Each structure stands twice: as C-alpha cells, then as structure tokens.
Amino acid sequence: MKKIAVLGSSGSIGQSTLAVARSLKHKFKVVALSVNSDIVKLKQQIDEFHPRLVCVKDKQCAYKLRAGVGPSVKIFCGQDGLSELVKDKQIEQVMFAISGAAALGPLISAICAGKDIALANKEAIVMAGPMIMRLAEIHKVKILPVDSEQSAIWQSLGGQSQANVRRVYLTASGGPLRTLALNKFKQVSIEKVLRHPRWRMGKKITVDSATLMNKGLELLEAMFLFNLGVEKIKILIHPEALIHSMVEFNDGVIMAQLSATDMRIPIQYALSYPERLENSLAGIDFYRLDKLHFAKPDLKKFPSITLAYQAARDLGTMPAVLNAANEESVNNFLNKRIDFLTIPKIVDKVMRVHQKKAEPSLEDIMSADAWAREEAVRLAH
Ligand code: MG
DSSP states (O other), X not given: OEEEEEXXXXXXXXXXXXXXXXXXXXXXXXXXXXXXXXXXXXXXXXXXXXXXXXXESSHHHHHHHHTTSOTTSEEEEHHHHHHHHTTOTTOSEEEEOOOSGGGHHXXXXXXXXXXXEEEOOOHHHHHHHHHXXXXXXXXXXXXXXXXXXXXXXXXXXXXXXXXXXXXXXXXXXXXXXXXXXXXXXXXXXXXHHTOOSSOOOOHHHHHHHHHTHHHHHHHHHXXXXXXXXXXXXXEEEOTTOOEEEEEEETTSOEEEEEOOSOTHHHHHHHHHTTOOOOOOOOOOOGGGOOOOOOBOOOTTTOTHHHHHHHHHHHOTTHHHHHHHHHHHHHHHHHTTSSOTTHHHHHHHHHHHHOOOOSSOOXXXXXXXXXXXXXXXXXXXX
C-alpha cells in the first residue's frame, strides 16, 4: 500500500486522482487531502477516504470544517500549513493537483522532506525549474509527471539520456479556438473559451489552452523536467489528442505515447510507476479511428507560444515573470476586466520591462513573481 497525499483534491485532477485511488484501493491509501475553500466536497472526501491530515485555505474554513469531522483528523491552514502537512511521516508520495504559483512553497517543502512527487501543477516548475530539479536530486526524490504531454515524453524517453534525443514533439489539441478566425478573438466570450473540445479541466488551464499559453508553459516544463534545450522542442498541433507527445532520437526513430484522452491514465502511472496496473478505462480502438491530423501552430493567432519560447531562451527570472503575468491576466479575463486578446499583450509588455536576474535565488523568483503580478494588474486598468 502506497500512502499518498492529494493536494487540490476538489479540483479536476484531484478528483480524478481520488477516482484512481478508489478503483485501486488495495494499492493506494489516501492519508492527506487539501482544498482551497470547498469544504463541502472535502467533507465528503474525508468520509470516504478517512485521511488523517487535511488542509484548507484559512482559519475560517478550518473552523467550519472542525465542527463536521472527528478529532482524529488534523486540520492545517494556508500555504504554510500545506508546507507543514506534506512533511508528515505517513506520506510517501504527494500529488500536486493545485493550480498556480501557490504550489511552489509546498512543493519545495515536500521535496526537502524526501517525498516522491506526482506533479500535475506546471506553474511551480516553470517558475523555479532548475532549483526544483536540483533539490530533487539532492534529496533523491522522484518527480513523476502527471501532465499528459510530460508523461508521454517521460514514457517515450524510456530512461534514455537526453544526448540521444534529436527533438521532442510536444503535441497540442489546439484548444477551443483552434478553428476560430483571428478577427473574432477580441469579442470571444468566457463561455466559449471555457468549452474545451478534448479535455475537461479547471478554468485557469482551460483559458491557457485557448491562448495556447498552456503549451508555452509545457515547453518550459519539458525543458526543466527532462533537461532539454529549447531548440529541441517543437510544438505540434494534433486535434485528436491521442498522441500525447513524441520523442525523436538521433537515428530518426520516433517513440510516441498514445492513450485515450483521460487524465486518469497518466495519474495512475505517476502513482503506480514502475508498475503498470490494470484499469477499466477506455482504450483506443484503431479499427474505428479514421485519421490523425497534424499542423504547425498559428503564431499570429497564438502569440503566447512566441512569448514562451522567448522566456525559454532568456531563462533566469523570465519564466516566473511570464507565468505570473499570465496567471493575473487570466484572472482579469475571467473577471471581465480585460478581453481575450489582451491576455498575451499584457504578458508581452510585462516581459519587455522586466530586468531579468540570471541565476535567481528563491527570493529573486518570488519578488519577480510579485512584481510581474502588480505590473499585470496595473496594465489591466
Ligand atoms: Mg497538458
């Protein structure tokens, strides 16, 4: 039995993780859960999985929760509480299913406590990738990717050295606006942006899928997770989203990973690795498959990709700035303060004025993050 913590258990990846744990009860025991503020869902999950440790965003939520759960459940609060929770002796692996920069502190804390990581959050690794990978090496911790593309690259690499890699094809479904004309982008509604054709996910990542910033963040994520140069990574539009990414080796051989478009598949593998466990999830029926399509991304429609390549070449604090300016701008779009086209425009402006620091400490990264958020909010007015 592997004892796991699921951070962000009320979100889309969190719930899918619990579905995997539910279907493989003899393999995984959920010992810790965290949510932001959805304590109703958390209470249901506590009743089902009986974790000993939980975390919520603030004292008020903790107080409300305390009334409904027994004394054997220890309740933590806030980001500091989460950083404390992940160190607990019982926990063997931590699923990071929280979205946004808020995962960085708890992630570093879990790595330093020697916990293996299943990483669904991409923002933390984008912000502080080199530092996180260094810490994981020092503490002999495995970082197992959950993001479907990173899981695909990891599986396609099959443990081979990056020196053997000619290129990586990072595939993208193209998101909900792939076929929409550029002149319609300015007026596009939040509802349309949130209607993703292939994946059902949280709001932040769905907006990122519409701007293709999600792919930009994944470019940075892949660079750091697999120690690849930016010039080796090519983004490839593949609307069917069956090939989750591919690795081309020096001899021209390409390994691809295919599976149904269901996040429970990469989640399960990140938890069960190196074992491959049976499940009842859908497979791919090749007899019913007609065609697979591929295309170059349209950089005029999706300038976020160019911005991400820029940040990937600049490195230092620039990826953190890209991420922070984007996160704030996505919020501003969801709160109707800016239109869709303004999201990448603001990210671009913030990146242009940023004074990059080359070998940043954690403090440098955090202050670049805070600065970029302020700039992005200021530019939205
Ligand atoms: Mg992905």
